[in-house]
Amino acid sequence: MKRFFLASLVVAVASVHGVKAQLTARQVLDNAISFHDPHGNWAGLNTSFEVVMTTPEKPKRTSTISVDFPHNVFILDVEQGDDTYTYKIKDGSCEISLNGSDEISEEDAKKFRLDCNRGTFMKDYYTYLYGLPMKLKDPGTHLDPKVQKKTFKGKEYLVLNVTYDAEVGSDEWYFYFDPNTFAMEVYQFYHDESKNDGEYILLQGIEEINGIKMPKTRAWYVNKDNTYLGTDTLEKISK
Template sequence: MTKYLYLVFLISACSTNPSGKQVLKKSIEFHDPNSNWNSLLERFSLQSDFIYPETALYNLLIGLDNLNKRVSYSNETLAQRVDFTDTTCVVILGDKSCEQTAWTKNFYHFILGLPMTLQNDEGIIQESVEPMTFHDEASYRVAVDFEKEKWHFYFSKADYHLVGFAFNKNFESKAEEIRTNGLIEIAGMKLPKTRSWWITTDSIRPIYSGRDEIMGSSSWEKLTN
């Protein structure tokens, strides 16, 4: 009888943790309660301030037309602009080629849209969730595996907002950890306002890399705008 009660208690304790997909669903409900992300048509103003591996302070404009799969990347500091559709790329301003800036299309769409951008089929969301503390925040850690990268996302236990994430390329020991701070309301969504980036390895203390911050946004209406 004692063994039976212990087994029931153990099963009950294990079942109290939500699955990875359940945590993600609740986080999306927090950040995008009206499901506006997929139809978003907005231009983001960002400030990117990094000191490692080199110092760079940029003012950026990122246009997102999610319904038509358009992304516009503008670096006002360097006088660069490149516009992308799902299948095309056009250099509007500057001397950077489409090949040199190709990474910006998926990067900014993915980062700015977290956690909503985890809904696609590119990553495998692990069902097992690990309760833990992420920089003093009681959190759920959800693992998501991509083809060449392993990511961990940390969601607040209190309200499921995204408190940070980490990833390592090609499954190497060197990784990047990103901590979010604050929320900004854009198009009915509550998006992480600031991200601070840290380089982590197994052998040295984390190195502060820099931060990027959403300063605001405006409507992005025209294809040629």
């Protein structure tokens, strides 16, 4: 009886691992989304959160991001050193202010890189990174059907390879998911993978924003030589 039980257990465990190994890329993505956004809140998100960026040899930068997706509103308030600037983007319109004033000199606009193209870029940047892995279902995203297994920093992951339509983006991305929980723990991009350029980003901790599990910290490194670039830390805004 004991031998039969043990044999059955081995078969059961092997079956579980076999099923996991046979998951399609779409199934891995769906499981990851179920982990990070179990209630499907991303599309209707209306909230604010704070991101503190620390970079070697540069002053700390604090960004307050406010989104109201149902009304197509994105507001970015940035504080760095003694200066603050704001982008407000709504339905294609763009408003910019610097230190509380919308009258910005050409010199200051160049110094702080303040223009509406930059504002749109920042909107896309923040909503993409904090919207992962849900954003991998956006139009123009191409998910390789093959699920890869890779070991990164000593841990084995299920890895999805993603490319984009030219008008969306030209980089090639890899997303690393814990094989048991499907939590996203690493992502990596290349401009040209044959040159080992681009960066990888290590995700640690969880901050829950409106029921969505977002990475608490994101630490950025260069693929080629592991140079550390900086860390973003996500904070809830108390209301």
